[in-house]
Amino acid sequence: MPLLLQNVLLDDREPSLVAAAVLALPPERIRSAEVVRRGVDARAKSAVWRGNIKVELDDREAEVLASDVPGVRAWTERDEARRVGSFPAHRRAWPTRPIVVGAGPxxxxxxxxxxxxxxPVLLLERGEPVETRVGTVAGFWRGKPLNPDSNLLFGEGGAGTFSDGKVYTRRRDGDLGWIFRHLVDAGADASVLDESWAHLGTDKIRKILPVLRQRLIAGGGEVRFNARVVDLIVHAGRCVGVRLANGEELLGGPIIVAPGHSARDSIAMMLRAGAVGELRPVAIGARIEHPQALIDAGLYPGGRGKLPAASYRLAYNPPGARSAYTFCMCPGGMVVPAQHEPGSNVVNGMSFASRRAGWANSAVIVQVGPEDYGATDASAGQRFQARIEAEAYRLSGSYAAPAQRVDDFLADRLSRELPKSSYPFGLVPIELRALLPAAVIEGMKGAIRAFDEKIPGFASGAGVLIAPETRTTSPLRLLRGDNGESPTLPGLIPSGEGAGWGGGIISAAHDGFTVAERVIG
Ligand SMILES: Cc1cc2nc3c(=O)[nH]c(=O)nc-3n(C[C@H](O)[C@H](O)[C@H](O)COP(=O)(O)OP(=O)(O)OC[C@H]3O[C@@H](n4cnc5c(N)ncnc54)[C@H](O)[C@@H]3O)c2cc1C
Structure with a gap:
């Protein structure tokens, strides 16, 4: 009978030696031991790894220990299901070919x-396969023109490709386990199944995507890149196909459109065809970047040792004022330009699997809503975001990002000099209050001062704010009925973050899974 040892201190020793010590047994009595969940416990005086270990022992011995040793219990079928993550699909006949628009998660x-x-699903993507997309993005950073169809946001893997690849979820079982299992089978480190703050890293994601693509093709699917959908074909009130930018018409159904929140043209296309949506709040602000050593010192006062680059998630909820929080923290990462159209500036964060860069960044953002958008039509939120992004380009005069040292930002003064930064296009000193709404500036200031109490130096001149961070999520949700289809345009299924049904890699992937299950069912 296997046992589960819960919340044990993990050090440099083999799991079997840790298990033997916890169970007070000679090591040779442990048949096997593996770590099945782990995370950094920063509450201890010196931060440490803690986790759960699955142990195989002689059955009778295990039975006694399961009831006698605190924190130890029998390994259950549910534990096993969480690990395996299998979730068989119900196979059926397909009278028409489903079409999926967008190869993001x-x-x-x-x-x-x-x-x-x-x-026999057809997957259409406006951008390039990941192998060529990487070169296109690198070319833009070196000064080539921005490709509006293949860039940091568009192309195979969508916005998740050039990301930190954080895959934090509370569960890793059932349908979520199905997603994680696909990632691991395609090359993700198996530790993502177990680590509470798991991340993939952009370099790993770039290797996983071609494997998933091959799996799709081997299973009877078809993938077409450089295939921008410009119109939905509607016949007798039903969405029955798509028209590509080259004029080609492709019929099938249902049509799942998962364009991401930056493809404003694709969202407009769905509205034009008859889909309806409702405005939602989003949060905007700027990326804050510090030396990683400052964050490590604040969160690991006993020293970092062999622990991973320290990570944080902070929130500030003042009574009667807008709350602010940090979002998408990238330890050991870099701040990246995340625009999809020329003449605009937007930033985001990315990291490699090793998270070895000397910087830590996160978005410091404040909620804004329809009352800030300046209009109430379905595209009002997107225009609000686009205005700030265009203004950021106008103020800096280039793809260099508007930036302000954190202490200068708090004191309302222009920075004379800016700290060294990871941002590939460089920074231009700008007072961020010329760019972001006053309520956002006030919320960010309060939050940064409060966060300084948790991480000393957070509000100091060692940090820099790089703006704007406007695309944290979609300001519009496209409505869906119980079967997943648009209630006003049957045959169309809006999905993922752009449709307002997901926020983050795993939640968008999960929405894709969910709508597919409704179609299958
Ligand atoms: C730099 C960065 C870092 C991030 N880091 C993280 C992170 O660490 N963890 C996390 O959980 N999330 C992260 N995110 C957010 C995450 O990437 C998104 O939430 C997720 O990718 C949304 O998935 P999606 O499939 O809904 O849309 P997207 O990923 O945006 O994919 C949409 C796809 O549709 C394609 N498309 C759009 N319109 C058309 C059309 N008309 N025809 C054909 N194709 C079209 C696009 O080219 C794109 O490839 C990050 C985002 C960015 C930009």
Whole structure:
């Protein structure tokens, strides 16, 4: 009978030696031991790794220990299900070919699920396959023109490709386990199944994507890149196909459109065809970047040792004022330009699997809502974001990002000099209050001062704010009925973050899975 040892201190020793010590047994009595969940416990005086260990012992010995040793219990079937993550699809016949628009996490995982159910699914992506997309992004950073169809946001893997690849979820079982299992089978480190603050890193994601693509094709799916959908074909009130930018018409159904929140043209296309949506709040602000050593010192007062680059998630909720929080923290990462159209500046954060860069960054953001957008039509939130992004370009006069040292930002003065930064296009000193709404500036100031109490130096001149961070999520949710279809345009299924049904890699992938299951069912 296997046992589960919960919340044990993990050090440099083999799991079997840790387990033997916890159970007070000679090591030779442990048949096998593996870590099945782990995370950094920063509450201890010196931060440490803690986690759960699955142990195999002689059955009778295990039975006694399961009831006698605190923190030890029998390994259950549910524990096993969490580990395996298998979730078989119901196969059926397909009278029409489902079409999925967008190969981001939502579209890709929707297509994979449909393929598993036997569907001859067609996946259309406006950008390039990841192998060429990487070169296109690098070319832009070196000064080539921005490709509006293949960039940091568009192309295979969507916005998740050039990301930190954080895959934090409370559960890793059932349908979520299905997603994690696909990632691991395609090359992700198996530790993502177990680590509470798991991340993939952009370099790993770039290797995983071609494997998932091959799996889709081998299972009977088709993938087309450089295939921008410009119109939905509607016949007798039903969405029955798509028209590509080259004029080609492709018929099928249902049509799942998962364009991400930056493809404003694709969201407009769905509205034009008859989909309806409702405005939602988003949060905007700027990326804050510090030396990683400052964050490590604040969060690991006993020293970092062999622990990973320290990470934080902070929130500030003043009574009667707008709350602010940090978002998408990238330890050991870099701040990246995240625009999809020329003449605009937007920033975001990315990291490699090793998280070895000398900087730590996160977004410090404040909620804004329809009352700030200046209009109430479905595109009002997107225009609000676009105005700030265009203004950021106008103020800096280039793809260099508007920036302000943190102490200068708090004192309302222009920075004379800016700290060294990871941002590939460089920074231009700008007073951020000329760019962001006053309520956002006030919320950010309060939050940064409060966060300084948790991480000493957070509000100091060692940090720099790089703006604007406007695309944290979609300001519009496209409505769906119980079957996942638009209630006003049957045959169309809006999915993922752009449709307002996900925020983050795993939640968008999960939405893709969910809509695919409704189609299959
Ligand atoms: C730099 C950066 C870092 C991030 N870091 C993290 C992180 O660490 N963890 C996390 O959980 N999330 C992170 N995110 C957010 C995450 O990437 C998104 O939430 C997620 O990718 C949304 O998935 P999606 O499939 O809904 O949309 P997207 O990933 O945006 O994919 C949409 C796809 O649709 C394609 N498309 C759009 N319109 C058309 C059309 N008309 N025809 C054909 N194709 C079209 C696009 O080219 C794109 O490839 C990050 C985002 C960025 C930009």
């Amino acid at each position: 939502a579209g890709l995982f929707a297509a994979l699920r449909l393929m598993e159910a036997g569907a």
